[in-house]
Every structure is written in C-alpha cells, then in structure tokens.
Amino acid sequence: MEQHAATMHEPARDHPQQGRERLILPPPAGWLGTDNEPDEMALLARLNPKTVMMMGDNPALPKMPERPTLRDFFELRFGAVTQRHLTVSAKRALDEGQSETVVMACLLHDISNGALIRCDHGYWSAQLVAPYVSEEVAWAVQHHQALRYFPDPDAGYAYPASYDMFFGPDFVPPAYLARDAEAARAHKWYKTARAVTLYDTYFFDDFPEVDWADLAGVVERNFRQPAEGLGFDGSPTAHMWRTMIWPNNFL
Numbered sequence: 433m434e435q436h437a438a439t440m441h442e443p444a445r446d447h448p449q450q451g452r453e454r455l456i457l458p459p460p461a462g463w464l465g466t467d468n469e470p471d472e473m474a475l476l477a478r479l480n481p482k483t484v485m486m487m488g489d490n491p492a493l494p495k496m497p498e499r500p501t502l503r504d505f506f507e508l509r510f511g512a513v514t515q516r517h518l519t520v521s522a523k524r525a526l527d528e529g530q531s532e533t534v535v536m537a538c539l540l541h542d543i544s545n546g547a548l549i550r551c552d553h554g555y556w557s558a559q560l561v562a563p564y565v566s567e568e569v570a571w572a573v574q575h576h577q578a579l580r581y582f583p584d585p586d587a588g589y590a591y592p593a594s595y596d597m598f599f600g601p602d603f604v605p606p607a608y609l610a611r612d613a614e615a616a617r618a619h620k621w622y623k624t625a626r627a628v629t630l631y632d633t634y635f636f637d638d639f640p641e642v643d644w645a646d647l648a649g650v651v652e653r654n655f656r657q658p659a660e661g662l663g664f665d666g667s668p669t670a671h672m673w674r675t676m677i678w679p680n681n682f683l
C-alpha cells in the first residue's frame with residue numbers, strides 16, 4: 433500500500449513495479465565461493481503476476497537524486513566503514529598540508545569498496561573516477577593498491593600490521609601486484625601514490641568524524657561533477673555509477 437501511494441510523487445525514472453514483490457538475484461561476484469549462493473531456478477520459479485525481478489529504485493535503499501553527485505554516493509550508498517575511511521584519509525592529508533591532488537586521491541582511493549566491488553579495488557576505483565579527475569589522481573588511486581604491500585623506509589612506509597591480521601603473516605602478494613608496484617616506483621607520480629598509502633589506515637578511531645564541508649572545496653576543484661549527474665553523462669564509466677544507484681537490478 434505504501435509503495436503504491438509513493439508512485440504519485442516518484443520521478444519518471446522509476447520503474448513501475450509498485451504493488452508487486454520485487455525479487456533480487458545477487459550478482460555472482462558477491463556470492464561465488466561463499467555459502468550464500470542463491471538458487472536462481474527457485475527464484476525464477478517464484479515469478480507470477482504479483483512478483484517481478486527487481487529493476488529500478490529499490491525501496492530498501494535511500495533514494496538517490498536524479499542527478500547524483502559524488503557526495504550523494506558517499507552519503508546514500510557507501511558503507512559506514514568505507515565512508516569514514518576515505519574521508520578521514522583525505523582530511524588527514526589535508527591537515528598535513530598535502531597537495532589537493534594527494535587529498536583527492538586519498539578521498540577516492542578505495543571508492544569501489546563503498547558500494548561496488550572489493551577485488552582489485554585500486555584498479556576498479558581508478559577506472560570508476562578516471563573520467564572526472566586528473567590523470568595523476570586516477571594513477572595514484574590505481575597504484576596505491578600494489579604499493580600497500582611493499583615497504584619504502586625512505587618514505588616512512590612500512591608493511592601494514594593490519595595486513596598481517598587481514599591476510600596472515602605468511603601472505604605473499606601475487607606477482608601482478610609485485611610487477612605493478614615495481615613499475616610504480618619508477619614512475620614520475622610515485623610520490624603521489626605513496627602518499628595515499630601513508631594516510632591509508634583503518635585504525636584511527638581517535639580521529640574525529642569528518643565534516644564534508646572541510647573537503648568540499650577540494651572536491652569542487654578536483655572532481656568534474658557532470659551536470660547530468662554521475663551515471664547519466666554518457667562517460668565510459670557511467671554504467672558503474674548506475675550499478676551503485678541500482679545494485680539489485682536483474683539485468
């Protein structure tokens with residue numbers, strides 16, 4: 433009943449599924465190898481005139497504006513840990529007088545973990561934001577992933593104690609990360625990506641919650657927010673932003 437009443441005020445982009453039960457089939461990247469494998473055949477067998485496969489806005493999620501901004505994704509889609517991790521990383525870099533390039537890279541470095549995907553998060557995150565930031569910011573975002581595994585005492589960077597906890601003390605990074613980290617060390621933007629790794633820690637509970645207003649100026653100057661909204665500007669990664677708006681779409 434509530435869903436039906438809401439249709440009168442919902443914008444045109446909504447799929448007219450009100451009044452029927454929306455069924456969700458989670459994406460394979462979210463359940464392969466886990467105990468959560470959905471029974472696709474059983475779900476499809478539940479289709480009848482009162483059920484549909486989810487398409488469009490999921491009433492269980494906060495409603496996104498028609499022209500979403502970067503901030504909207506932070507506030508309406510990203511998990512609390514990623515949201516805090518990214519804003520605190522950026523604020524610490526800002527407070528320590530780092531360049532806006534470094535601050536922006538810190539703010540975006542794990543963005544794919546917010547609402548998209550974790551595996552190879554540096555590469556996914558860089559690809560996601562590349563159309564909207566400088567080449568250097570995207571490069572630093574991509575390469576922070578590989579550089580996290582390799583100490584650089586000259587830069588004051590040690591292998592993270594948290595990685596021993598996450599992966600076990602005997603973990604060996606895969607060859608492709610060793611290769612990409614080595615290439616990154618020889619690159620002109622190495623220091624930018626290395627700076628991201630220096631502000632990249634999950635264990636700073638003593639750091640106060642960050643007010644977005646403190647970062648708004650840097651975002652304004654370093655993130656080309658499309659007028660049509662992220663997801664609707666026809667960029668090469670618009671579909672990735674739409675996937676975060678509608679993560680439960682069947683197709």
Ligand SMILES: [Fe+2]
Binds near residue numbers: 541577
């Ligand atoms: Fe990361």
Ligand SMILES: [Fe+2]
Binds near residue numbers: 517541633
């Ligand atoms: Fe991080």
